[in-house]
Amino acid sequence: MMLQAIELTKKYGGQTALDRLNLSVEPGEVFCLLGQNGAGKTTTINLFLGFTAASSGQALVNGVLVSPNQADTKRFLAYIPEVVMLYANLTSLENLDFFSRIAGFQYKRAELEQYLLQAGLQPEAFHKRVGNYSKGMRQKVGIAIAVAKNAGVILMDEPTSGLDPKATHEFSEIVKQLSASGKTVFMATHDIFNAVNVGTRIGIMRQGALVHTLNAKDISAGDLQKLYLETI
Numbered sequence: 001m002m003l004q005a006i007e008l009t010k011k012y013g014g015q016t017a018l019d020r021l022n023l024s025v026e027p028g029e030v031f032c033l034l035g036q037n038g039a040g041k042t043t044t045i046n047l048f049l050g051f052t053a054a055s056s057g058q059a060l061v062n063g064v065l066v067s068p069n070q071a072d073t074k075r076f077l078a079y080i081p082e083v084v085m086l087y088a089n090l091t092s093l094e095n096l097d098f099f100s101r102i103a104g105f106q107y108k109r110a111e112l113e114q115y116l117l118q119a120g121l122q123p124e125a126f127h128k129r130v131g132n133y134s135k136g137m138r139q140k141v142g143i144a145i146a147v148a149k150n151a152g153v154i155l156m157d158e159p160t161s162g163l164d165p166k167a168t169h170e171f172s173e174i175v176k177q178l179s180a181s182g183k184t185v186f187m188a189t190h191d192i193f194n195a196v197n198v199g200t201r202i203g204i205m206r207q208g209a210l211v212h213t214l215n216a217k218d219i220s221a222g223d224l225q226k227l228y229l230e231t232i
């Protein structure tokens with residue numbers, strides 16, 4: 001399995017941000033984590049990324065134990081934060097080239113263009129500086145960077161927040177393609193409709209605990225909303 005949490009716990013002072021999380025996510029799965037602000041979604045992502053150390057329990061990526069400041073597990077992971085950080089004065093092609101080189105890949109021009117195209121960015125934008133891009137366009141560049149890194153797992157934090165319905169739909173289609181190509185996607189989201197649409201599994205967190213885990217195909221958006229409101 002690509003992601004595994006075993007009794008994974010994070011405490012800040014006396015407060016438990018994540019409480020004994022047990023979870024396995026397989027290749028090709030799209031796991032959507034729902035929960036109120038402060039429920040522990042970002043903490044979970046940060047623990048898998050090794051941005052923060054677990055207080056107890058384990059996070060494993062591709063079977064390898066995550067420990068902060070070691071690169072072993074990072075190469076299996078790509079991360080798309082809520083706001084994709086890009087160099088405003090560079091074009092999307094230049095940003096993709098730059099971040100790919102940092103990840104250790106030197107792509108030909110045509111390959112870079114292919115990644116941007118796959119991520120759904122319109123070719124007219126390839127040579128425009130990203131400073132003028134919309135949020136949806138930045139998101140697509142973020143996806144291209146993540147895919148070009150060749151990582152098996154893509155972690156996303158609230159990827160559809162602030163996207164319009166069409167951009168959200170386009171994003172969902174890309175995520176489905178990533179899943180079909182065997183990538184594992186793990187996203188924190190507030191978007192119930194999108195979770196049902198794009199997810200294979202859905203988790204609901206409350207105060208650091210994973211309270212429900214369901215198969216997306218077994219639930220409608222309406223029923224998920226009902227369960228969510230009853231849970232939180």
Ligand SMILES: Nc1ncnc2c1ncn2[C@@H]1O[C@H](COP(=O)(O)OP(=O)(O)OP(=O)(O)O)[C@@H](O)[C@H]1O
Pocket residue numbers: 012016017035036037038039040041042043044188
């Ligand atoms: N660096 C930190 N120091 C202290 N407390 C923190 C820190 N990071 C997170 N927390 C606390 O841990 C809890 C979980 O936060 P987390 O960011 O994981 O929630 P979330 O589910 O991602 O929320 P949101 O939907 O707002 O992003 C919160 O109570 C938060 O205040």
